[in-house]
Amino acid sequence: MxxxxxxxxxxxxxxxxxxxxxxxxxxxxxxxxxxxxxxxxAPAITAVLTRAVSLGDTGYTPPDPGVATAYAGFAARRFGWQIDPARVRTTCDVMMAIVEVLRHAIRPGDRVVVTPPVYPPFFECVPEAGGVVERVPLVDLGTSWELDLAGIEAALAGGARAVLLCNPHNPTGTVHSRETLAALADIAARFDAVVISDEIHAPLTNRGATFTPFLDASPVAARVGYAVVSASKAFNLAGLKCALIVTADDATSKIVRSLPDEVEWRTGHFGALAAVAAFSEESxxxxxxxxxxxxxxxxxxxxxxxxxxxxxxxxxxxxxxxxxxxxxxxxxxxxxxxxxxxxxxxxxxxxxxxxxxxxxxxxxxxxxxxxxxxxxxxxxxxxx
Incomplete structure (x- = not known):
């Protein structure tokens, strides 16, 4: 239909x-x-926020606002991705989440791979986390773009400790294939590096393409990766401040659980309410x-x-x-x-x-x- x-x-x-x-x-x-x-x-978002305002429900975000469970359902419906809500934490926004994960994944002065042309804050969040940007541009194939896996491998072999991935890619709109993501995970594992995947545009993948969550690309990707997601781009909620950090391995989950409580306190209450509505089947x-x-x-x-x-x-x-x-x-x-x-x-x-x-x-x-x-x-x- x-x-x-x-x-x-x-x-x-x-x-x-x-x-x-x-x-x-x-x-x-x-x-x-x-x-x-x-x-x-989306009507479900309008309804939940209108109700909150009418109730004066403008206080602090509760410990479990339901966002993790809502996103797990959304990921299963839209991407065929099964995630454990217990391995999800919320924070203010995607860039803040990336900074906090990087702070625990690298040491001051470590190099972090970015793949330009890429979302401008990537160049700023790496030094904010204490790292140094290492540029490995996308490969322009003339009709499309793809990750320069050989270039990323050389950067990691030379001492870079992390890869900051944009998946789907902003600004090109590239949806990286499962095979490419799995190969990237293998390279990262070979050099004991991590991949942090910004997947904020994933819900907006067109019907002619197939989005693969990085953590679902392979068992190795689940082990070396972190995903950062939000409803903010797909549902125009940037001002409400709610993002999720998703992991799929005991070691990475332990690191995310060790983040300061303040990281989670930064989640906006209206952002959490809106995200639950956005990720619901109703939307x-x-x-x-x-x-x-x-x-x-x-x-x-x-x-x-x-x-x-x-x-x-x-x-x-x-x-x-x-x-x-x-x-x-x-x-x-x-x-x-x-x-x-x-x-x-x-x-x-x-x-x-x-x-x-x-x-x-x-x-x-x-x-x-x-x-x-x-x-x-x-x-x-x-x-x-």
Missing amino acids: SVVPLQALPIEQLRQRSSTKWRKYGDDVLPFFVAETDYPA DPWLDAQLAALDENRVLLADLLAEHVPAARYRIPDAGFLAWVDLSALGWGDNPAVKIRREAAVAFHLGPYFGDEGKGHVRINFGCSPDLLAEAVRRVGSLV
């Missing part, structure tokens, strides 16, 4: 929001930079409708670019609502988003923030209405 795509809210209503996407720039600028979507909240139809809308938009963007910005190079992503677009052929410099914002009043994310591989690129958030996306690309096209 076909799924009716979710409809984005009208821009007049969106401009009443007070989040970063709608307040960083003036009303003349169309915002496509930060990873916030324009859809109405599955809403998520499916959003995926249908994103599937249409990722293809629409290709058509729009071909018509209005034919020199742009864009590969339709396997997951997420973020498009990685190469505009270097236009000659607009290393950071074309600056020209586009100033001259076309469209705000895309700055490509160089994702690493040197992002020069000449922009990242476009297509989690919006088709009309808004079309207007943005037409504005860019007027500069060509």
Whole structure:
């Protein structure tokens, strides 16, 4: 049975929001930079938060808010992944979770592999945890990207102690295969290193792709890995602050249990309530409708670019609502988003923030209405 795509809210209503996407720039600028979507909240989330506000239920997060059990059910339904809720802890957000795990997995000064172009905070969280970033860029195959396993192996052989994985990858939307993830786990095990997998975009994997949780890629991956997940990207809950650290082995579970209680206290109460609602079976139809809308938009963007910005190079992503677009052929410099914002009043994310591989690129958030996306690309096209 076909799924009716979710409809984005009208821009007049969106401009009443007070989040970063709608307040960083003036009303003349169309915002496509930060990873916030324009859809109405899932009904189950609206209901649970409305009830909490009406009750004045705004206190501390309880010891077991039910998020671990809810996520275990979600992972089983959506990914076929069986996890033990007892091996899950919550915290404030994904980046904080990564920092806390890294602090216990490496020693000060140890090198940590990142795979650019990649989510900009990766470059910041490693030194926050006491580590040093070691860049091993993705391999560009011309039609897709993949991990440079040989490069990662060389980095670990040279003394790097951890790999910070983006799975699915931001900004390219790459969904790493089970075989690639298992091979990465084998390499990490060979050098007694760990893999921390940021899987925040996993619920947004398109129907044509198959997401493999890193911890489920192989028995070795379960032993060497940590997964960090959240409902925040798929359900637009970034401001509510709730993420989960998942393990699948006694040794890694022991490390996560040893994290200070304060790590768990940082979980937002509203974030926990919303996450339970998001991960419930009741929210599955809403998520499916959003995926249908994103599937249409990722293809629409290709058509729009071909018509209005034919020199742009864009590969339709396997997951997420973020498009990685190469505009270097236009000659607009290393950071074309600056020209586009100033001259076309469209705000895309700055490509160089994702690493040197992002020069000449922009990242476009297509989690919006088709009309808004079309207007943005037409504005860019007027500069060509």
